[in-house]
Amino acid sequence: MNYNIKSITAKNSGPTTSNGTNTYILGNHNLIIIDPGPDDNQHLENILKNIENKNVEYIIVTHTHKDHSTLANKLAEITGAKKIGSTKDFIKNQEKNSVINFDIEFTPDIYLVDQMIIKTEDLILKALHTPGHTSDHFCFKEETMSRIFTGDHIMGWSSTLISPPDGNMGDYMSSLSQIIDKGKNEYFPGHGDKITDGKSYAEKLLQHRFNRKQKIHELIILGNKNAEELTGYIYKDIDFRLLKYATLTILAHLIDLEKEKSIKSDGLENTNSTYSKI
Template structure:
């Protein structure tokens, strides 16, 4: 079964778009193979506001946010996770508004770095970020006419959180679930077992609309997330088949499994395969020559 993505999206750079009542979307002009047309920031409320994911440290995006805020007070800045396309602008926006910054916590990997291992995502990790308030799971922050509940969703990043707009059925899903693409799960920052558990958690909720960190809304979240889960299990099956058929390296698996994928994404694809392999080794389905690594050798467990 092929997962159907929705790539019909107008970023409307420099403008705000009303996505649901009292929620505006502003898309940063930082397009890439990983960010689609750019990072979505959301402004919640009518009088005293909350901002969700201020975005990259970009002067033009900050100017647009300030223009849309239009001198209204901002009480809270929520950050879903510490990748450089989501969190760095929080500090500058705080300077301008005086709002407090809230997030699950500072940047950290999903597992400890191994001896001799370099983090391939250092360039994307916002290690300078530190929230004013650390959010525990299910914490509800009450604002002026709005309430936002933290729903912890590790997987894409160890400190990834989604934010539910209470009593609306709207969930800001950040990079965990997006309509235009699957989420990148790349060790050591991300973990496939965590991602799948978080996906199950969101499937169990009753949200009717997901507003992601990139691209347009997910309008049928439950069916889409079930398809995402099937897609991940099919990818896992493909990796197992490649190993049983003789592939021993991630490089060879990526060449076969991602042959129709943009070559610029093959590096990320390799990390995604590694995330699956870490999970498969932990479950005793695959064996590795030492700890699973991007340049490791993998064999099936008979």
């Protein structure tokens, strides 16, 4: 089945968002919107213009980082669409932690579970739980055109941020393998351009993470270090605005290596904790 696909990029460009968040509108008559994006009036207007008074059945959120979900409630009110997103447990946890990057105002009508089918007259999507960037992250596979909507799991411009404690490197790497196993697909990311040969792109990302993990392990074998020190060794010419994100991603690797019992920590799990060889 052929169906229209429109991509609208919100004007929230920045060091972690590239040109901005991509909102996808899928379908011919009965539409699905993936990642409505930030709560911004101009973005809302652009989306409404592109909907052209057609019926919007579902608004899907890949994960509840604010730049992906905050327009969902307003857009659902205007269009009457059902909101699909995050798991119940995840929302419960975030309410407890009240982590600022997460959109705890987002209230799905339908909670995602792995392998859930989302169907309209125009197309069928299968939800794939892909934890790592966040524990509630989902990608969406459309079979007939071999497309995967990858959110922030696989982005078109940079490797993704893994920020502990919710971000988890071990989960991220297995979720990447899961997407690679789906074979050749075109990827439509939450940030950056469409990726035509998705499989080899994801394989390169996975290889990069393996190499980085190995490098971190080697550096710890040479002497005790914390995530901040390792960032200095690994990222030589990094944009200072990305420094804290790079440090968090290194911490995610350290936690993963510790879990595998390849290294040990001083008992804490933060960017100042010292890690040493076993």
